[in-house]
Each structure stands twice: as structure tokens, then as C-alpha cells.
Amino acid sequence: MAKGKRRSIALSFLLLSLLFASHLRLDLSPLHLWKHQLSYRPSTRSNKERDGAELESSRAYNYKLALTRLVRAHWASLNNGLQAQSLGRALRELTLNGLTCISDTESDLCLTSSSVRIATASGGGATVFLAAGQKLPLHSPSPFTIRPYPRRTDPTAMARTSAVALVAGDPSPCNFTHPFPAIVFSAGGFAGNFFHDINDVLIPLFLTSSPFRSRAHLFITDLRPFWLRKFGRILLRLSPFPPISPSVPAEVHCFPAAVIGLKYHGNLLCNETEPPGFLSTADFREFLRFSLSLSHLHRVAAGEKPLLVLISRKNSRVILNEDEVVEMAGDVGFKVAVVSPEKMAAVEEFAAVVNGCGVLMGVHGAGLANMVFLPTAAAILQVVPWGLDWAATAYYGRPAKRLGLKYMEYHITIKESTLYDKYPRDHPVIADPWSINLQGYNISRPVYTDGQNLTLDLVRFRDTLVRVWELLQL
Ligand SMILES: *[C@@H]1O[C@H](CO)[C@@H](O)[C@H](O)[C@H]1NC(C)=O
Ligand SMILES: *[C@@H]1O[C@H](CO)[C@@H](O)[C@H](O)[C@H]1NC(C)=O
Numbered sequence: 001m002a003k004g005k006r007r008s009i010a011l012s013f014l015l016l017s018l019l020f021a022s023h024l025r026l027d028l029s030p031l032h033l034w035k036h037q038l039s040y041r042p043s044t045r046s047n048k049e050r051d052g053a054e055l056e057s058s059r060a061y062n063y064k065l066a067l068t069r070l071v072r073a074h075w076a077s078l079n080n081g082l083q084a085q086s087l088g089r090a091l092r093e094l095t096l097n098g099l100t101c102i103s104d105t106e107s108d109l110c111l112t113s114s115s116v117r118i119a120t121a122s123g124g125g126a127t128v129f130l131a132a133g134q135k136l137p138l139h140s141p142s143p144f145t146i147r148p149y150p151r152r153t154d155p156t157a158m159a160r161t162s163a164v165a166l167v168a169g170d171p172s173p174c175n176f177t178h179p180f181p182a183i184v185f186s187a188g189g190f191a192g193n194f195f196h197d198i199n200d201v202l203i204p205l206f207l208t209s210s211p212f213r214s215r216a217h218l219f220i221t222d223l224r225p226f227w228l229r230k231f232g233r234i235l236l237r238l239s240p241f242p243p244i245s246p247s248v249p250a251e252v253h254c255f256p257a258a259v260i261g262l263k264y265h266g267n268l269l270c271n272e273t274e275p276p277g278f279l280s281t282a283d284f285r286e287f288l289r290f291s292l293s294l295s296h297l298h299r300v301a302a303g304e305k306p307l308l309v310l311i312s313r314k315n316s317r318v319i320l321n322e323d324e325v326v327e328m329a330g331d332v333g334f335k336v337a338v339v340s341p342e343k344m345a346a347v348e349e350f351a352a353v354v355n356g357c358g359v360l361m362g363v364h365g366a367g368l369a370n371m372v373f374l375p376t377a378a379a380i381l382q383v384v385p386w387g388l389d390w391a392a393t394a395y396y397g398r399p400a401k402r403l404g405l406k407y408m409e410y411h412i413t414i415k416e417s418t419l420y421d422k423y424p425r426d427h428p429v430i431a432d433p434w435s436i437n438l439q440g441y442n443i444s445r446p447v448y449t450d451g452q453n454l455t456l457d458l459v460r461f462r463d464t465l466v467r468v469w470e471l472l473q474l
């Protein structure tokens, strides 16, 4: 009896949520969503009343619905029998308390649907002062803190992310009152490494901010000036307001609502079957293309030689015979541009170079994340060092395919690695890399990630280049 009843409750819940999901989908055509995001601009007109009305109606766009989507996103990513219960709890808390905190595998988020004051802190973090009625989860430690960087399982990343404290209390008056909700996130963690910039910050921010359609303020903890210079133009497309960052002396910023933390879907992944955005990785690529005014959506195969951009590494996983590789690529029929790390640091300029190329080639490493700037039908050629097969596929191989790119891997043989001269043939580092990888990143990293350079076998590599050249002709 009780079981049957539970089942029917579960069933009606399922039906309800399906209904809700289809409603959300209709309302949120995922194609070109980023265009809608740009529809709001702070008004500069003088007619105050009219501006007020506009502001009200854009508020009526309803950030509460946006917040609900984020809570739903949590539900979608939970994969156990507690799904419905958990969604119910989060929604109930949000409605009753104006505050709920949820956790996914990689991220912690707290959402308030009523007003908060957020004080900047000089150390890089922030303090969120909750309003009367906003209750923290039961039994939460005091002070209650979260680190708004979506790598919570990684102690190193978390150590580089300042805590944001949520406290009940009596703050100073507002220095600034903002019309829209705040999205609080950290540009600490591993930010500054291009893969992590894209994967841990920009994609999660793209996902989290999508339901707000530009009507949000970015409150960036651990923000360093270089990072803002690098990505400011992209951020501007997610929020037209200047980002708020740590300041001395502290300032108090007031918002009608806030999201603290970012959603995370996976390696270079926007999962289009999941809320909050129902956006695909290709949508993210299209968003970047728009933000940086890149010309090519699809690769144009001009009659001339295709451009191969070779990402040149200098400290680890270096191609020791790079000059010969470049010469050979020229023989095969490519125009080759060798790009140094310094050149890649100028994101906007380098994005334009990548967007105009046919092949992006590099040894496994963060530079390959520049694939997000490639036009469809361009190719990516990843050179996979010894022992890094799994990482190569997970971080770049699968994402490349999701982006609609042509993808090729060149796996080196052990003789092409400097590890060959360092270890006896039967040493596990050479004979059984998986056993080393299983011991954890702090064991495998000094060996495979930082501890080898490569001398490519020119005969074998030529075959790969020829195949890539042929791929481009398809
Ligand atoms: C913020 O407001 C407080 C209290 O009103 C004031 O003392 C402080 O000078 C203000 N700070 C800034 C940066 O305006
Ligand atoms: C996307 O999410 C769905 C569940 O909504 C899951 O089944 C699927 O595996 C995810 N896709 C990827 C590429 O992780």
C-alpha cells in the first residue's frame, strides 16, 4: 500500500517535472540564446520614468525563474533516488527562506532569491550578509563558507580560492545598490592556465549566467588585473556592467538576489540536455566567436595551402626536433605558424589566428584548449606523450569531437620520449603507465606531465600529417 502510494507520488512528480522541463525548453530556444542575452543594455535615455518602467519590466523578466533553473540544474545532475526529494528541498528552502545551498560533484552553490549585501574583502574573498529571514542550512558551521570555483574535489585548486562567508548580520549600509542579481565566482584556483580559464571559469559562467540573459552583475573574487584584461571582452557579453572585484577599503554592494558559485557540466562541456541553459558546447563556441568578432563559423577551404598552427611548448613536453617537424609539415603541404606561449597569452589576437587556421597542432597541454576558437571542419592534431593517453582523450579528444572538429591523435612510442633513456625497459613507468597513473596525479605528474620531452619519429609522424591533410580535403 504505502509502496504503491509512494510510487504514484513519485510518478506525478515525474510528470510535473517533465511538464516543467518542456515549458522551460519552449521558453528558452537554445539556438542563438546568446543573442537574447545581449538584448539588455543599461538605458542611457533621460526619461526617468520610462527607464524606471523598463527596469521594472526587465526585472519582471524574473530572476526568480532563473534561480529556479539553477536549482533544477542541481536536480538534473544528481543521480540517485533522492533526486526528487532534493529538488523539493532546494525549491522549498528558496521559497521559504530565500536561500538554499546545493552541491554537485565539482561545485557548491548558494542562491538567494531575496536581497543580500556583499562586502568585498581585501584578501580576495567576500562576505555575504544575509537579510532577515534568510536561513542557512541546519547544522551549518559558523562561519559558513563556500569556495566559488567548480573544482571542489581538488585541494590544490581550493587552496587557491578564497572563501566567501555567508553570515547573518548587520552590515554597513550599501555603498552601491545594483538592480540585478550578483553572480559571485572566483578567478583564483587554476585560472591563469588557459585550459582552466575556459573549463573552470568561462564555460561554467556561461552556463550559470545563461538564464539571467545579461541581467546580472559579476562579482569576481580572487580577480587579478591580467585576467580581466585577458577575458574582459568575453565577460562583457555575459554582463554589460563592470565586474566587481576585491577592493581596499572594503565596499558594500547590494543586490536583489545572488548566486554564489558556478554550475559545472564536465571537461570543456556544456551538456545540452541539462539545465540551466540547455546549451551545447557548440553554443559556447558560437558565443566566443560572437564576443571576439571572429570571422569563421565554418572553415573556408581556400585554394591555397591550409594553415597549420603549431603550439610550441618550452618547458615540458617540448618537441625537441620542432624545426624538422615544421619543415616536414611544409613539405606535406601546410603553411606553418609556430606559436610561442607569449603569443598565445594575447587571447584576442591568438583567437583570430586560430579561427583562420585549418589545423591546430600541439603536444597534450593547455594550449589545445584554443580549439574553442576553431571553425567547424577544422582539424586538431594532438601529440600524446607517453602515459598520457587517458588525459588526452578526456580533456581534448572528446571535447574536440563535440565541437564538430576533425580530430587526430599521434601517440608517441616510448623511443620518442626522453623517459626511454631515464628508466630501464621493465620499469613500470615504461612498461605499465596505467599503474603509475592509478597512484594519483601527484605521483604521475612529475613523471609524465612534467618529466618528459619528445623527439618525434619523422617517418611515422609524416604519415599522420598526410592523413590530417587528407582529412581537410573531405
Ligand atoms: C561605504 O559606506 C560607508 C558607510 O556609509 C562609508 O564609511 C565608506 O566611506 C563608503 N566607502 C566607499 C568606498 O564609498
Ligand atoms: C549529459 O547529461 C545527460 C543527463 O542529462 C547524461 O546522460 C549524458 O551522459 C551527459 N553528456 C555528457 C557528454 O556527459
Ligand SMILES: *[C@@H]1O[C@H](CO)[C@@H](O)[C@H](O)[C@H]1NC(C)=O
Binding pocket: 440, 442, 443
Ligand atoms: C598524493 O596525494 C594523496 C591523496 O591526495 C596523498 O595521500 C599522498 O600523500 C600524496 N603523495 C605525495 C607524494 O604527495
Ligand SMILES: *[C@@H]1O[C@H](CO)[C@@H](O)[C@H](O)[C@H]1NC(C)=O
Binding pocket: 314, 315, 316, 317, 318, 418, 450, 451, 452, 453
Ligand atoms: C625538456 O626541455 C626543456 C627545454 O629544453 C628543458 O628545460 C627541460 O628540462 C626538459 N625536460 C626534461 C624532462 O628533459
